[in-house]
Amino acid sequence: MLEKENINFEKTVIVGIITQSQSEEKLTEYLDELEFLTFTAGGEVIKRFSQKMERPNPKTFVGTGKMEEIHTYIAEHGVSTVIFDDELSPSQQKNITRLLNCKVLDRTNLILDIFAQRAETSYARTQVELAQCQYLLPRLSGMWTHLERQKGGIGMRGPGETEIETDRRIVRDRISLLKDKIKVIDKQMSVQRGNRGAMVRVALVGYTNVGKSTLMNVISKSEVFVENKLFATLDTTVRKVVIKNLPFLLSDTVGFIRKLPTQLVDSFKSTLDEVREADLLLHVVDISHQDFEDHIESVNQILSDIKSDGKPTIMVFNKIDAYKHLTIDQDDLMTEKTTKHYTLEEWKQTWMSNVGAKNALFISAVNKENFEEFRERVYEAVREIHITRFPYNKFLYPDYKDAVDKE
Incomplete structure (x- = not known):
């Protein structure tokens, strides 16, 4: 309830x-x-x-x-x-x-x-x-x-x-005006993204209410609004994060949902641009939700729709503290074992093992469980991208005395 x-x-x-x-x-x-x-x-x-x-x-x-x-x-x-x-x-x-x-x-x-x-x-x-x-x-x-x-x-x-008293002409005029206003703001936001420099960009994506904002707060030590309701976060938040002297930009985006209205996908183009322009995606999943596999499929479909499905991605299975599975008595021959009865260890042996050890994490953002492993994994992924961009970066090669810092 x-x-x-x-x-x-x-x-x-x-x-x-x-x-x-x-x-x-x-x-x-x-x-x-x-x-x-x-x-x-x-x-x-x-x-x-x-x-x-x-x-x-x-x-x-x-x-x-x-x-x-x-x-x-x-x-x-x-x-x-x-x-x-x-x-x-x-x-x-x-x-x-x-x-x-x-x-x-x-x-x-x-x-x-x-x-x-x-x-x-x-x-x-x-x-x-x-x-x-x-x-x-x-x-x-x-x-x-x-x-x-x-x-x-x-x-x-x-x-x-x-607008109760309006007619179609007035609404069409309003739509035209709003589109023009959004174009101006989109241009401003595009300039802002360009002014961020060449830092690696990481975007949190996932179904609504999976804990993206909580994770954002823990990583960046910020105060993004968190509530146990759908779409608690609507405006995109971008924070500079530093792990082991390696800086990168982390953005918390609006949550996705099944049957997402096409009107929202169109009007939130600039918000989704944060995902399109990201170098690395952290796909956050609420593993405690019984339909989390459907949620993953829905998010992947939307990522495909906005042409962002080919990006480097780390699957972050959150809320392991809230995960519950049904146990079956060993002598119970009547009950068929389904995924509802899987332990976390059993889940890890399913299709999740094919994701790869480097691309799947199991954490609790609230309790910071396995959080050091999470930070290390994100650091390695960002570092890999950073090396290709700045091959002589002194932060990544501290022993390379004569390296030229090209940043």
């Missing part, structure tokens, strides 16, 4: 479907994540609805019978928001809103809303607003009615609550 703070949460139900490409087990994983997203946004999920279908209903996503069941439940329990696990088309959102007579969101809208909450800098807010406007534009005709009924809350932050 998620720990609830002493605040008022919106009553929410979530909806997903089981298809040929999405099993019941996979849907349960997605709905678990959707519930955590809802909690992060300020909602409390009091009911889940699912239906087995060949494909989503083009009009209402789920069947008419299931839609009536949802309508009856939300009317009886005073539910204000219904959230669907997949992105709804503009027509689906319009039809569902009319039938349920309440606020209807999808996963994309929910993630955009969380980003709107988390954006601290002017640049991040601009990026989020652009993504929201791009999402909003094709949905204008179907959104005004429920926007007028619902004031504030999940999915209503940003342009949604200030």
